[in-house]
Amino acid sequence: MPTAITEKPTTVKDNRQKLLERAMSRHQYSGSALIEVLHTAQELFGYLSPELLSTIAHKLRLPPSRVLGVASFYHFFSLKPKGEHTFVVCLGTACYVAGALGLVETLERRCCKSGATSADGRVSFETARCIGSCGLAPAVIYDGTILARATPDQLGRQLDQLGVK
Amino acid sequence: MTIEELHDLETKEQARQASLENRIHCCTAAGCLSCGAESVRRAIGEEIEKRGVGERVEVCGTGCMGMCSRGPLVLASAPGKLYGSLTPADAPAVLDGSGSLAASEIDRNSPFFTKQQRIVLAGSGRVDPEKLADYIAAGGYRALAQALIEMKPADVVKEVAKSGLRGRGGAGYPTGLKWELVAKQVGPTKYVVCNADEGDPGAFMDRSVLEGDPHRVLEGMALAGYAVGAQQGYIYVRGEYGLAIQRLQNAIKQAEREHLLGGRILDTGFQFRIDLRIGAGAFVCGEETALIASIEGKRGQPRQRPPYPPESGLWNAPTLINNVETFANIPPIINEGGEWYASIGTEKSKGTKVFALAGHIKHTGLIEVPMGTTLRTILFDIGGGIPNGRFKAAQTGGPSGGCIPEQFLDSPVDYESLAAIGSIMGSGGLIVMDESSCMVDVARFFMEFCMDESCGKCIPCRAGTVEMHDILHRMTRGDASEHDLAMLEELAGLLRETSLCGLGQTAPNPVMSTLRYFRSEYEAHIRERRCPAGHCAIEAEVMV
Numbered sequence: 001m002p003t004a005i006t007e008k009p010t011t012v013k014d015n016r017q018k019l020l021e022r023a024m025s026r027h028q029y030s031g032s033a034l035i036e037v038l039h040t041a042q043e044l045f046g047y048l049s050p051e052l053l054s055t056i057a058h059k060l061r062l063p064p065s066r067v068l069g070v071a072s073f074y075h076f077f078s079l080k081p082k083g084e085h086t087f088v089v090c091l092g093t094a095c096y097v098a099g100a101l102g103l104v105e106t107l108e109r110r111c112c113k114s115g116a117t118s119a120d121g122r123v124s125f126e127t128a129r130c131i132g133s134c135g136l137a138p139a140v141i142y143d144g145t146i147l148a149r150a151t152p153d154q155l156g157r158q159l160d161q162l163g164v165k
Numbered sequence: 166m167t168i169e170e171l172h173d174l175e176t177k178e179q180a181r182q183a184s185l186e187n188r189i190h191c192c193t194a195a196g197c198l199s200c201g202a203e204s205v206r207r208a209i210g211e212e213i214e215k216r217g218v219g220e221r222v223e224v225c226g227t228g229c230m231g232m233c234s235r236g237p238l239v240l241a242s243a244p245g246k247l248y249g250s251l252t253p254a255d256a257p258a259v260l261d262g263s264g265s266l267a268a269s270e271i272d273r274n275s276p277f278f279t280k281q282q283r284i285v286l287a288g289s290g291r292v293d294p295e296k297l298a299d300y301i302a303a304g305g306y307r308a309l310a311q312a313l314i315e316m317k318p319a320d321v322v323k324e325v326a327k328s329g330l331r332g333r334g335g336a337g338y339p340t341g342l343k344w345e346l347v348a349k350q351v352g353p354t355k356y357v358v359c360n361a362d363e364g365d366p367g368a369f370m371d372r373s374v375l376e377g378d379p380h381r382v383l384e385g386m387a388l389a390g391y392a393v394g395a396q397q398g399y400i401y402v403r404g405e406y407g408l409a410i411q412r413l414q415n416a417i418k419q420a421e422r423e424h425l426l427g428g429r430i431l432d433t434g435f436q437f438r439i440d441l442r443i444g445a446g447a448f449v450c451g452e453e454t455a456l457i458a459s460i461e462g463k464r465g466q467p468r469q470r471p472p473y474p475p476e477s478g479l480w481n482a483p484t485l486i487n488n489v490e491t492f493a494n495i496p497p498i499i500n501e502g503g504e505w506y507a508s509i510g511t512e513k514s515k516g517t518k519v520f521a522l523a524g525h526i527k528h529t530g531l532i533e534v535p536m537g538t539t540l541r542t543i544l545f546d547i548g549g550g551i552p553n554g555r556f557k558a559a560q561t562g563g564p565s566g567g568c569i570p571e572q573f574l575d576s577p578v579d580y581e582s583l584a585a586i587g588s589i590m591g592s593g594g595l596i597v598m599d600e601s602s603c604m605v606d607v608a609r610f611f612m613e614f615c616m617d618e619s620c621g622k623c624i625p626c627r628a629g630t631v632e633m634h635d636i637l638h639r640m641t642r643g644d645a646s647e648h649d650l651a652m653l654e655e656l657a658g659l660l661r662e663t664s665l666c667g668l669g670q671t672a673p674n675p676v677m678s679t680l681r682y683f684r685s686e687y688e689a690h691i692r693e694r695r696c697p698a699g700h701c702a703i704e705a706e707v708m709v
Contacts, residue, residue: 034462039404039443066463073464073620074445076404092366093560093596094523096610129448129614130366131405134523134594135196135233135530144407146199 092130228377327503365563368594385492510536562591567678626669
């Protein structure tokens with residue numbers, strides 16, 4: 001899972017720059033590959049920092065405004081660092097009618113508002129517009145794994161385990 | 166691979182599978198995976214190894230078997246039984262076919278299975294999505310081979326037109342007509358695009374097809390490429406669908422290695438490449454011109470049509486855009502013929518439709534029925550009815566669709582009938598709601614969705630969805646007036662008439678349809694400050 005950029009040692013960071021460079025060269029530095037490149041960058045660095053965006057703009061020969069415009073248009077891209085653990089609560093119709101709002105309340109009460117990261121950087125909380133697992137409603141994605149038919153209690157226990165008060 | 170080699174592989178793999186004593190299929194689609202399917206599959210594999218019967222018994226992963234509410238699902242070819250809610254500890258009993266699993270057994274003769282007709286989902290649950298040989302043994306790439314040897318591109322288009330297939334993304338445009346439009350364009354470069362940006366909340370059909378039978382979609386696209394004269398295809402798939410992306414990447418690699426995609430396909434002169442484009446979470450990208458902008462690396466904002474993509478699409482070249490389910494229908498149409506396909510369904514809506522059943526229903530899952538099946542059959546025979554409480558409404562078409570009340574349970578499900586009762590077919594999400602659901606809140610929910618997902622390019626959609634959501638939000642809190650209701654209806658008309666793309670034009674649909682059938686609920690919220698479903702938290706009036 002994505003971790004904050006500062007936690008990685010410098011050597012790993014250099015390697016990530018190289019991997020990003022390789023992704024751009026695979027697309028022949030074409031501006032039309034911007035979204036692919038942003039995906040790779042976010043995978044490598046966890047989030048898209050202003051420096052990263054301007055590097056990409058420079059390499060793909062695109063105006064920085066266009067790169068920021070695209071990065072901020074799509075929900076998938078994050079311009080801020082994420083917490084160590086991420087909860088994504090699905091708010092699709094099936095999950096909504098199955099009581100997803102109760103899950104949102106639990107996380108908001110104990111961690112932070114949706115779309116934010118808790119003050120200690122431990123937990124990020126996001127909501128999603130249907131993750132396509134409607135048979136499992138209400139569903140939560142915790143660090144990439146789907147929790148099926150989640151309950152506020154279950155989330156509470158998960159938070160207890162993480163040491164969130 | 167040449168055509169002869171393809172046939173050889175087909176017969177060889179079929180013979181190998183037939184020689185097995187038992188072939189155990191474990192559903193490894195997203196639903197079952199999340200309730201432990203992988204550990205069940207591993208346990209069965211280990212048990213096979215422990216018993217040393219690896220030569221005669223095989224375990225494989227498959228796509229969605231349909232009854233997601235009973236996962237993890239396992240189908241054993243001997244004695245032909247389907248089991249649900251298994252744990253790794255059940256592995257020995259699955260191999261023995263012993264009676265101790267009677268409680269987990271699912272009756273394959275129940276209406277859930279017998280009332281369905283699986284064409285698009287024919288391979289889901291039977292074919293290992295990670296093995297090309299499995300797809301070929303089930304008749305895969307036979308249609309492509311047949312088209313390349315025996316048919317001219319125009320014949321393929323004709324066959325699709327004859328089938329009467331209509332776009333499964335929701336709008337229902339005749340597929341044959343669209344193909345013809347692209348085929349008759351002259352120009353060196355054309356594109357085929359598969360729209361797999363399934364963003365409707367409550368829909369997981371395309372995801373299941375991509376996860377369960379990816380080669381079927383690739384074959385359908387290759388056939389489209391041959392028919393319209395394109396050499397490059399793109400699949401625009403949602404970034405949220407990690408497993409589907411992984412299986413597609415794997416399938417493309419396999420197909421390219423065997424020359425079923427890429428250059429000199431099946432040793433003929435035809436070439437067709439498919440690349441993936443990963444979406445980044447924007448619902449509006451399901452709109453075709455926004456999808457094109459996104460593939461080009463821009464913000465996913467729609468543009469004015471005409472020109473339509475068949476004339477000027479991706480990088481201004483003629484572009485064919487179809488939905489996943491549409492492409493998945495193509496190989497069987499070529500194999501069995503357009504007339505066969507046209508014999509299924511109703512007069513104007515041919516073939517079958519895949520639905521994702523969810524909400525307050527017993528059997529949540531993935532189903533496929535002939536067009537024209539009634540809602541009652543789908544919800545009560547196949548879906549098993551409402552677990553606790555009474556049926557109130559079925560929602561189809563997501564944020565562009567409507568809520569269908571009880572009085573229309575017997576109307577057939579096809580494009581025209583659904584439009585006549587104020588909803589749409591949509592891509593296939595079918596959410597059932599019982600009496601605990603408040604229709605005003607459901608309308609608010611969808612309006613909030615459209616408000617968040619509006620791309621902001623045109624004012625009616627950008628500002629109108631905010632205004633409409635504000636009114637609906639106040640209604641659910643008991644703070645709205647009669648004037649607000651009139652304003653809501655006026656805005657609904659405005660959005661429908663003046664928005665640039667389908668998102669804004671159809672955003673008022675959930676409001677319009679709930680107003681049409683559940684107007685009294687709106688009035689109760691306004692006049693009596695009361696939520697008849699008991700869902701909305703309306704605070705008591707403060708007396709001063």
